[in-house]
Amino acid sequence: MRGNRRGHRFVRYADDCNVYVRSRRAGERVLDSIERFLGKRLRLEVNRAKSAVDRPWRRKFLGYTVTSHREAKLRVSPESVRRLREKLRRLLRSGRGRSLNCVIQDLGPVLNGWLEYFRLAESVGSFEELDKWLRRKLRCILWRQWKQPPTRIKELMRRGIDRQRATASANNGRGPWWNSGASHMHAAVPTRLLTQLGLPSLLQTHRWLQSLPRTAVHGTVRTVV
Secondary structure: OHHHHOOOEEEEEOOEEEEEOOOHHHHHHHHHHHHHHHHHHOOOOOOOOOOOEEOHHHOOEOOEEEOOOOOOOEEEOHHHHHHHHHHHHHHHHOOOOOOHHHHHHHHHHHHHHHHHHOOOOOOOHHHHHHHHHHHHHHHHHHHHHHOOHHHHHHHHHHOOOOHHHHHHHHOOOOOHHHHHOOHHHHHHOOHHHHHHOOOOOHHHHHHHHHOOOOOOOOOOEEEEO
8 A cells, every 4th residue: 555655554444544644744645645546546535524634632443542641542532431421321311210220230231342342442541430420320310219308318327327417418408419429328329339239340340351362343534643
């Protein structure tokens, strides 16, 4: 390929491709050259709306991107994290009237599939944040299910919270999301309990997957500088 002769580095999957060059000017030149070649020789059209000349950490490829450090690390793209959250929100909304066990069972296949796909990520910040967010969403479901202060007092006490603290917490006038992140819900519904109910830790599962043999893991053209 002409890119090989010029010493460009690139990655490609099907019709999705990233080309790595040293400057924006070189990136714009290469993108124009690729567009001409594909149009004249192969009768293919480059999708300019999805193609761009940009820094690698501002672009995604197959759901991944990289950090902006000198020694770049592969990480899950923010868009991929956002899509997962949207999918999980739909599942969690449908689970508000069901037991926590059933909700967690529904989450399992989605989380495991997502983790398997992104097992190559080296930066783990997104996994840690998703773990915290998901546990808080599950605590929020419980708080909503308890509904009235008397029920909340009863459930908090059943989970080891003393009466005075349970009463103050149940009558604090705050919303479900605030309470799901408060200390009384962390104490009543600790992470270990959610783990016992079958909720996987994204961070721990990712580390385990990285220890296994790697297997091969969607069209646009991008030149990255």
